[in-house]
Amino acid sequence: MNTMSKTVRDLLKEKLDQLQCHFTWGPQKEIIDLDDMVYRLQDSIDLNLKYKARSYNQLAFVNCLQGNSEEAIQNLKEAEKILRENHKDAFERRSIITYGNYAWVHYHMGQLAEAQSYLDKLEMICKPLTDGPRYTAMIPEVYGEKGWSLLRSASQYYEEANKCFEEALEKDPNNTEWIMGKATALFRLEAFSGTQENHERNQSVKYLRRVLELDPDDSMAMVLLALKLRECKQKEDANKLIEQALQKTPDFPYVLRYAAKFYRKEGVLEKSVQLLKKALEITPHSAFLHDQIAMCYRTKLLELIDNRRSKNPRNPEFQQKTQLFSQCKYHFGMAFKHRPRSAIKSQLDFADICVRNGEYSNAKEIYSELLKLEDIRPENLQVICFRAGCFEQYQRRSESNSMSLFKKGLKVEYDSKERKKCYEKLEKWADGKLCKDQRDSTALGVKGLLHQMDGDKPKAIEYFVKALEIDHNNEEYLSALCELRLSIEEH
Numbered sequence: 001m002n003t004m005s006k007t008v009r010d011l012l013k014e015k016l017d018q019l020q021c022h023f024t025w026g027p028q029k030e031i032i033d034l035d036d037m038v039y040r041l042q043d044s045i046d047l048n049l050k051y052k053a054r055s056y057n058q059l060a061f062v063n064c065l066q067g068n069s070e071e072a073i074q075n076l077k078e079a080e081k082i083l084r085e086n087h088k089d090a091f092e093r094r095s096i097i098t099y100g101n102y103a104w105v106h107y108h109m110g111q112l113a114e115a116q117s118y119l120d121k122l123e124m125i126c127k128p129l130t131d132g133p134r135y136t137a138m139i140p141e142v143y144g145e146k147g148w149s150l151l152r153s154a155s156q157y158y159e160e161a162n163k164c165f166e167e168a169l170e171k172d173p174n175n176t177e178w179i180m181g182k183a184t185a186l187f188r189l190e191a192f193s194g195t196q197e198n199h200e201r202n203q204s205v206k207y208l209r210r211v212l213e214l215d216p217d218d219s220m221a222m223v224l225l226a227l228k229l230r231e232c233k234q235k236e237d238a239n240k241l242i243e244q245a246l247q248k249t250p251d252f253p254y255v256l257r258y259a260a261k262f263y264r265k266e267g268v269l270e271k272s273v274q275l276l277k278k279a280l281e282i283t284p285h286s287a288f289l290h291d292q293i294a295m296c297y298r299t300k301l302l303e304l305i306d307n308r309r310s311k312n313p314r315n316p317e318f319q320q321k322t323q324l325f326s327q328c329k330y331h332f333g334m335a336f337k338h339r340p341r342s343a344i345k346s347q348l349d350f351a352d353i354c355v356r357n358g359e360y361s362n363a364k365e366i367y368s369e370l371l372k373l374e375d376i377r378p379e380n381l382q383v384i385c386f387r388a389g390c391f392e393q394y395q396r397r398s399e400s401n402s403m404s405l406f407k408k409g410l411k412v413e414y415d416s417k418e419r420k421k422c423y424e425k426l427e428k429w430a431d432g433k434l435c436k437d438q439r440d441s442t443a444l445g446v447k448g449l450l451h452q453m454d455g456d457k458p459k460a461i462e463y464f465v466k467a468l469e470i471d472h473n474n475e476e477y478l479s480a481l482c483e484l485r486l487s488i489e490e491h
Contacts, residue, residue, distance in 0.1 A: 015119055020136040021100030022061035027153035029065045036338040037062050039285035053082040064105050072105045092125045093141050140172035147181045156377045161185045176214045183207035187224055194379045194416035219245040223258035253279035269296045287335045291346045294331035297324050328353045344380045348387050360395050378414035385409030386418045441471035457484050
C-alpha cells in the first residue's frame, strides 16, 4: 500500500473513531463470547421482537468481528429497512448508529469511498441536531441504543449502560424503551454484592412500575417486578404479576425464564423445570435456560445428598442421585459451552458439582481456566479466588495455594461478600497458626496484610517487622513495609 493511500486510510480512521456506534462502544472480541452473542441476537430476531433493528445492528458488528463482512452488510440492510418502516418520522435520528456501523464495515472491507459516503450522510443528519462533533449527535436515541448494546455485551459494562439510560431519560423521560433499559440495568446491578445499587436494592422497582404505568401490557416488566417484590416479601402481588405475564405471553421465552426463576426461588421446582423446557424448545441455544434448569436439579440433588438412603447403591435414591449429578453437569456444561468468558457462575457451579461427585481433576481444570480470565468484574474475580481457594484448602490440602488465592481475592479493591469471606478465611488461618507458633512468618505476614487492609498502619507495620525478623529477605513483606512507612511520612 503506498504512502498516499495509507494517509487517506489513517485520516478516515480518525473520523470513524469519532462515531457513536457498536465499533466505538468498548466491548470487542477479546471481551465478549462472540458465538453466544450470535445465538442470542439470532433468537431475538427470530422471535420478531419490537426492537429487531437493534439486534441486526449488533449482529452486524459481531459478524464483522468474526470476519463475515458481507453478512454484516446484509444485517445492516435489514436494520435500515426496519427503521424506515417503523420510524418514518424519526428515521434519520434512528439511523445514526446504523450508518456509523455501515461506515466501519466498509472500512474493514477496504472500501474507503463507501465508508466516506456514510460519513457524509451522518454529517448531513447530525448538523441540525448538534453543535458538537460533525459525525454524531448525542441524542436520546444514541444514548439508549448504546445502553442496550452494553447490557447485552458483558456484566462489566452494566454501570456504563445505566448511565447511558440516565442520559437518554433526561431528554426523553417518558420513553418506555429507555425506562425499561434503566430498570434492567439496575435489576442486574442490584444482584452484585459490591455495587452501590446492591445497598439500595429497590431502585429498579420504581422504574419497572413506571414502565407498567405507561405500558400495562409489558410482560417483561411484570416478571422482573415480581422477582423484586418477592425479595421485598410481597409474595401475593408477585404471584399475581407472574400469572398475569404468563397469560399475556405464554410462549415468550424471556418471560418464561424469569417466571421459572421465580418458581424455583419459591421451591416449586417441577413448575420451574416445565417452563424452562418449554422455553428451551423455542430458544435451544440459551445459556440462561440451561443454567436455570441445572439450578433446579442441583436443589433436588442437595436435598438427596443429605438422605442416608442415597448412600446405598441398592436403593432407588442412589440411582436418582447419580442421574441428578449427570443432569446438573450436562446443563451447567451447556450454559458455558459458548460462554467461557461470561458464564462464570455456571462454571463455578459445574466445578462445585464435580467436587461433590469426587471429580477433583475436572474441578481443578475449571478453576485453572477461570483464574486465567482478564478484564472481568471485580466481584467475579473475587468469587473465583474464594471458591478456588476453598478447593485448594479442603480437597487438595494445599495451605500455600489456598492462602495465596484468598490473598489475591482480598487485594481486589472492591467491597463484596466474597472479599469479606477471603478476609475471614485468612484471619482464621493466621490466628490458628499463631496459636501454635508465634514465630510463623507466613501467618505474621497475613496478619500484617489484614491490618493494612483495615487501614491500621501501625499494627500492620508491627506484624510485617515481626515477619521480617524471621524471613529476612521476603520481598512481599519488604515492599508492604516500605509502602506503609512512606504513606505515614507523607501524612
